[in-house]
Amino acid sequence: MTTPTRPATSQRWSSRLSFVLAATAAAVGLGNIWKFPYIMGENGGGAFVLVYLLCIFALGIPVLIGELLIGRRGRNSPGYAARKLAVESGRHWAWQLTGWATMLAGFLILTFYVVIASWAFSYVLKSAQGTFDSPSAKLVNDVYEQMTASAGEMLLFTALLIIATAVIVGKGFKHGLERTVKWLMPLLLLLLIGIAIYSANVGDLGAALNFIFKPDFSQLTVNSVLIALGHAFFTLSLASGVMIMYGAYLPKETSIVSTSIWIAVADTLVAIIAGLAIFPLVFGYGLTPGEGPGLIFQTLPLAFATMPGGIVVGTVFFIMLLLAAFTSAISMIESIAAFVVERFAVTRWQAAAGSCVILFTFSLMTIYSFAGAGWAQVDWAFMGKETPTLFHVIDHLTSNIMLPLGGLAVALFTGWAIESRYMREELNTSTRVFRLWRFAVRYVAPVAITLVFLQLIGVLTF
Ligand code: PHE
Ligand code: NA
Numbered sequence: 001m002t003t004p005t006r007p008a009t010s011q012r013w014s015s016r017l018s019f020v021l022a023a024t025a026a027a028v029g030l031g032n033i034w035k036f037p038y039i040m041g042e043n044g045g046g047a048f049v050l051v052y053l054l055c056i057f058a059l060g061i062p063v064l065i066g067e068l069l070i071g072r073r074g075r076n077s078p079g080y081a082a083r084k085l086a087v088e089s090g091r092h093w094a095w096q097l098t099g100w101a102t103m104l105a106g107f108l109i110l111t112f113y114v115v116i117a118s119w120a121f122s123y124v125l126k127s128a129q130g131t132f133d134s135p136s137a138k139l140v141n142d143v144y145e146q147m148t149a150s151a152g153e154m155l156l157f158t159a160l161l162i163i164a165t166a167v168i169v170g171k172g173f174k175h176g177l178e179r180t181v182k183w184l185m186p187l188l189l190l191l192l193i194g195i196a197i198y199s200a201n202v203g204d205l206g207a208a209l210n211f212i213f214k215p216d217f218s219q220l221t222v223n224s225v226l227i228a229l230g231h232a233f234f235t236l237s238l239a240s241g242v243m244i245m246y247g248a249y250l251p252k253e254t255s256i257v258s259t260s261i262w263i264a265v266a267d268t269l270v271a272i273i274a275g276l277a278i279f280p281l282v283f284g285y286g287l288t289p290g291e292g293p294g295l296i297f298q299t300l301p302l303a304f305a306t307m308p309g310g311i312v313v314g315t316v317f318f319i320m321l322l323l324a325a326f327t328s329a330i331s332m333i334e335s336i337a338a339f340v341v342e343r344f345a346v347t348r349w350q351a352a353a354g355s356c357v358i359l360f361t362f363s364l365m366t367i368y369s370f371a372g373a374g375w376a377q378v379d380w381a382f383m384g385k386e387t388p389t390l391f392h393v394i395d396h397l398t399s400n401i402m403l404p405l406g407g408l409a410v411a412l413f414t415g416w417a418i419e420s421r422y423m424r425e426e427l428n429t430s431t432r433v434f435r436l437w438r439f440a441v442r443y444v445a446p447v448a449i450t451l452v453f454l455q456l457i458g459v460l461t462f
Contacts, residue, residue: 011173030324048224049213062437062444063411067243071246072252091417099244112365195313203280226452237332369390
C-alpha cells in the first residue's frame with residue numbers, strides 16, 4: 001500500500017459550534033426519525049429506550065471520543081489515519097484495518113441509506129400533491145407498495161439525491177459541507193419541534209409518553225439488546241468512517257470530551273423528539289407502533305390523512321426527514337472522497353463524482369431488493385424474514401455486525417494499541433476523565449460487545 005500523496009485534511013472547522021453542528025448533522029438522520037421509532041415500536045418501547053440510553057452513554061460516547069482522537073491524531077482519512085497511529089505506536093500493520101473497515105461499513109450503509117432517503121424525497125412530492133388526502137389504509141399501503149415496487153421511481157430519486165450529495169462534497173468541506181449544515185440543521189430542528197408540538201395537540205400524547213418512558217421489560221430479548229447496541233453505533237455514525245474523518249478536521253484546542261457529549265445528547269434528544277412527534281399520532285389515530293420499517297411510510301400518512309392541516313404537516317414531516325437523511329449522506333461520502341483525493345492524483349470534484357457513480361451502482365442492490373428483481377433475493381433463510389433480500393443482508397451485516405465489531409475494534413485500538421501518552425495528549429483533560437474514558441474503551445465496551453455477540457451466536461445463554 002502506498003502512502004497518501006496529499007493529505008486532504010489541511011483544512012479545519014471554522015469554529016467549535018460549526019463542528020458540533022456538522023457532527024450532529026451527520027448523526028441525526030434516518031436513524032433518529034425512521035429507524036429509532038420503529039425499532040422502539042418492535043421492541044416494546046420504554047425498556048428498549050433504557051437499554052439504548054445505556055449503550056449511548058457507556059459505549060457510544062467513549063467510542064465517539066476514540067474516533068475523534070484517531071482522526072485528530074492521524075489527520076488523514078480513516079484508513080490512513082489508523083495506519084499512521086499504528087506505525088507511530090510500533091504496532092502490527094493489521095491495526096490499520098480498523099480504519100479501512102469503518103470506511104467500508106460507511107459505504108455499505110450509504111448504499112441503502114440513499115434509497116430510503118429517496119422514499120422520503122418521493123413522499124415529499126406525494127404528500128404535497130395530496131396523495132394521502134383520504135384516510136384509507138388500503139390507499140396508503142398501495143402507495144407504499146407501488147413506490148417500493150417501482151425501480152424507476154427509486155432510481156430517479158436516488159440518482160437526484162446522489163447528484164446533490166456529489167455537488168456538496170465536490171465543493172470541498174468548507175464551502176460545501178460546513179456551509180450546508182449551518183443552514184439545514186437549525187431548519188431541521190425547527191421543523192421537528194414544530195411537528196412534535198402539533199402532534200402533541202392533535203394526537204394522544206399521554207399514550208405516547210407511556211409508551212416511550214414506561215419500561216416493560218417483558219418485551220426485552222437479547223436480540224433487542226443487540227439491536228440497541230447496534231443502533232447506538234448507527235445513530236452516532238460510529239464505526240463508519242464519519243467521525244474519524246470529522247476528527248481529522250478538528251482544531252488542536254477543541255475539547256473532544258465535551259463536544260462528544262454534546263453530539264450524543266443532541267442526537268438522543270432528536271430521536272426522542274422524533275418519537276414524540278410520531279407516537280402521539282400513532283396512538284391518537286388508532287395505529288399500531290410495531291409496524292417495522294413501514295412505520296413512517298405506511299402508518300403515519302394515515303394520521304396525516306385524517307388530521308387537520310394534514311397535507312401541510314405531512315409534507316413538512318417528509319421534508320424534514322429528507323433533510324436529515326441528506327446531511328448524513330454527505331457525511332458518509334466525505335471520508336471516501338477525502339481518501340480518493342489523498343490516494344490518487346485527482347481533484348475534489350473528480351473524487352466526489354467518482355465515489356458517487358460507484359455509490360449509485362451499489363445502491364442498485366437495495367433498489368432491486370425492493371423492486372423484487374430475482375437477483376436481489378437471497379434464497380437462504382435469513383433473520384426470520386419471509387422473502388429475504390440483499391437489502392436485509394446489507395442492513396443486518398452493517399448495523400448488527402460491522403458496526404458493533406467496528407466499535408469493538410476502535411475501542412481496542414484506542415484503549416490498548418495506541419500508546420496511551422498520545423491519547424492522553426490528544427484528550428487533554430483531567431486525569432480522572434482520562435481514566436474513566438480509558439476504562440470504558442479498555443474494558444466496558446469490549447466486554448459488553450463480546451457478551452452480546454456470544455449470546456447471539458448461542459455460546460452463552462442468560
Ligand atoms: N447516524 C445516521 C443516522 O442516524 C446514520 C449514519 C450511519 C450516518 C453511519 C453516517 C454513518 O441516520
Ligand atoms: Na442518528
